[in-house]
Amino acid sequence: EVQLVESGGGLVQPGLRLSCAGSGFRFNDYAMHWVRQGPGKGLEWVASISWNGGHVAYADSVKGRFTISRDNAENSLYLQMNSLRPEDSAFYHCAKDTQTYSSGAFDYWGQGTLVTVSS
Amino acid sequence: QSALTQPRSVSGSPGQSVTISCTGTSSDVGGHDSVSWYQHHPGKAPKLMISDVNKRPSGVPDRFFGSKSANTASLTISGLQADDEADYYCCSYAGTYTVLFGGGTKLTV
Numbered sequence: 001e002v003q004l005v006e007s008g009g010g011l012v013q014p015g016l017r018l019s020c021a022g023s024g025f026r027f028n029d030y031a032m033h034w035v036r037q038g039p040g041k042g043l044e045w046v047a048s049i050s051w052n053g054g055h056v057a058y059a060d061s062v063k064g065r066f067t068i069s070r071d072n073a074e075n076s077l078y079l080q081m082n083s084l085r086p087e088d089s090a091f092y093h094c095a096k097d098t099q100t101y102s103s104g105a106f107d108y109w110g111q112g113t114l115v116t117v118s119s
Numbered sequence: 120q121s122a123l124t125q126p127r128s129v130s131g132s133p134g135q136s137v138t139i140s141c142t143g144t145s146s147d148v149g150g151h152d153s154v155s156w157y158q159h160h161p162g163k164a165p166k167l168m169i170s171d172v173n174k175r176p177s178g179v180p181d182r183f184f185g186s187k188s189a190n191t192a193s194l195t196i197s198g199l200q201a202d203d204e205a206d207y208y209c210c211s212y213a214g215t216y217t218v219l220f221g222g223g224t225k226l227t228v
């Protein structure tokens with residue numbers, strides 16, 4: 001059974017690092033993503049990373065502040081979040097792509113971890 | 120990076136059909152056959168219903184049909200059931216490994 005379990009959310013710290021542990025599939029065969037949903041808002045794609053970490057991409061809203069990375073030996077995905085703003089408050093989900101490189105098709109999602117940034 | 124445009128809400132009676140549109144540009148929806156659709160019940164993880172414009176993952180009923188014409192993709196749900204009531208999001212590959220979501224459509228059955 002494929003499982004994605006996020007951790008690391010909470011009240012904002014100067015820098016916050018989210019983690020996502022994957023299991024039940026060959027983690028290093030697939031691109032991975034972070035997707036967020038703010039209170040009362042829709043889904044927003046945040047960042048993607050290719051199967052080997054060689055290609056990363058970010059939404060304009062987080063570019064220069066967030067960094068996505070992965071450790072295939074540990075079956076783990078990360079999101080380093082710096083210079084957080086109130087509008088970054090959201091549930092952050094990790095999601096598995098169906099392809100080796102980012103395609104926008106996410107066949108498995110984690111339940112999410114809540115990040116809260118006060119003004 | 121502007122969000123794809125979806126209607127805020129659609130509704131239908133049980134047994135009827137509804138279509139949700141998703142409009143982008145030639146840089147995203149129109150430029151790639153990588154449009155997907157997600158069903159999202161509050162409090163649950165989103166579920167992939169359609170990938171690559173019109174492919175249904177295993178377990179998704181054939182009542183869900185995806186299509187695309189130029190810069191607009193569509194999701195048609197036929198034979199509406201009560202459990203279809205949810206938020207639906209379109210999503211498109213937008214080049215250089217980036218992805219865009221639509222604003223979401225609330226389906227009321």
